[in-house]
Amino acid sequence: MNFHFLLSNLGSPLIHMISWLIGLFLLLHHLHVIGLVLHVHHGRVHSLNLGHMGLNGTISPHLGNLSFLVELDLSDNNFHGHLPKELVQLRRLKLLNLSFNELDGEVPTWIGSLYALQNLSFHNNNLSGIIPLSKSNLSRLEILDLNDNLIEAIISREIGRLKSLKILEIAGNKLNGIIPNAISNLSSLEGLSLAYNSLSVRELVSLKINKE
Numbered sequence: 001m002n003f004h005f006l007l008s009n010l011g012s013p014l015i016h017m018i019s020w021l022i023g024l025f026l027l028l029h030h031l032h033v034i035g036l037v038l039h040v041h042h043g044r045v046h047s048l049n050l051g052h053m054g055l056n057g058t059i060s061p062h063l064g065n066l067s068f069l070v071e072l073d074l075s076d077n078n079f080h081g082h083l084p085k086e087l088v089q090l091r092r093l094k095l096l097n098l099s100f101n102e103l104d105g106e107v108p109t110w111i112g113s114l115y116a117l118q119n120l121s122f123h124n125n126n127l128s129g130i131i132p133l134s135k136s137n138l139s140r141l142e143i144l145d146l147n148d149n150l151i152e153a154i155i156s157r158e159i160g161r162l163k164s165l166k167i168l169e170i171a172g173n174k175l176n177g178i179i180p181n182a183i184s185n186l187s188s189l190e191g192l193s194l195a196y197n198s199l200s201v202r203e204l205v206s207l208k209i210n211k212e
């Protein structure tokens with residue numbers, strides 16, 4: 001699925017909107033899908049929900065032009081390939097849900113600059129690398145769900161910067177490093193899931209002690 005044809009003609013907001021809606025109509029017609037949820041707020045498309053639609057292909061870099069999006073849900077499809085860096089332009093995003101796809105490559109560093117994010121899920125993809133928190137500014141992030149990927153490390157003191165984090169899920173990955181003590185500085189944390197990794201018991205015990 002390529003969003004190219006959806007997004008030509010970005011002119012005035014009205015033209016933008018009309019071309020968008022026509023594009024969506026063509027898309028739906030083409031795919032014979034129903035259930036698309038588009039929320040419009042003050043005359044602008046505010047959330048794009050294309051979850052559970054059996055879409056495949058790569059995620060188009062042109063999605064980055066929809067800078068007004070507050071919610072983007074592409075969960076439970078068959079998107080593969082890398083996350084296009086153009087998504088960094090989605091500065092208003094509060095929800096990014098790419099769970100249950102087949103995305104691969106490293107979790108990109110630019111994720112850390114989507115500072116409006118509240119809920120972020122990459123659950124069940126093939127994303128690898130080190131969770132890139134060193135330049136992050138995700139002070140509003142409440143849910144970070146990275147379960148069931150190929151992530152190797154969160155060895156980063158900066159995780160303590162996720163001041164609003166309530167749920168941190170990194171189970172079913174390849175974590176083999178030391179859990180940073182900084183996790184014990186996450187004062188809002190309600191749920192932490194680290195099962196099915198290669199962490200040692202000592203690291204887990206030390207984490208518990210720190211938390212108490």
Ligand SMILES: *[C@@H]1O[C@H](CO)[C@@H](O)[C@H](O)[C@H]1NC(C)=O
Binds near residue numbers: 004007008010065
């Ligand atoms: C998205 O914006 C870039 C400039 O930022 C432009 O070059 C590109 O053509 C736009 N894409 C679409 C599909 O309008």
Ligand SMILES: *[C@@H]1O[C@H](CO)[C@@H](O)[C@H](O)[C@H]1NC(C)=O
Binds near residue numbers: 056057
């Ligand atoms: C996408 O799905 C269609 C229909 O299921 C299939 O024919 C096509 O090969 C798929 N394309 C990719 C890139 O997976």
Ligand SMILES: *[C@@H]1O[C@H](CO)[C@@H](O)[C@H](O)[C@H]1NC(C)=O
Binds near residue numbers: 071094095118143
């Ligand atoms: C984030 O998730 C929480 C808990 O499920 C929910 O209450 C909240 O509305 C979500 N926020 C967004 C922006 O989707």
Ligand SMILES: *[C@@H]1O[C@H](CO)[C@@H](O)[C@H](O)[C@H]1NC(C)=O
Binds near residue numbers: 126
């Ligand atoms: C991850 O990659 C493996 C090996 O290529 C593949 O078998 C598996 O289906 C992929 N999982 C996801 C969620 O994409």
Ligand SMILES: *[C@@H]1O[C@H](CO)[C@@H](O)[C@H](O)[C@H]1NC(C)=O
Binds near residue numbers: 051075076119121143
């Ligand atoms: C993401 O989508 C999945 C599947 O649609 C859903 O189960 C999950 O709760 C969503 N996660 C967030 C953080 O919104």
Ligand SMILES: *[C@@H]1O[C@H](CO)[C@@H](O)[C@H](O)[C@H]1NC(C)=O
Binds near residue numbers: 115137139
């Ligand atoms: C972090 O984000 C906040 C908005 O949430 C912004 O005011 C602040 O300047 C940002 N800090 C950095 C270092 O980017």
Ligand SMILES: *[C@@H]1O[C@H](CO)[C@@H](O)[C@H](O)[C@H]1NC(C)=O
Binds near residue numbers: 160180181182
């Ligand atoms: C926890 O927070 C305190 C106070 O903000 C700070 O001094 C300390 O270095 C932090 N600990 C870690 C492990 O980040």
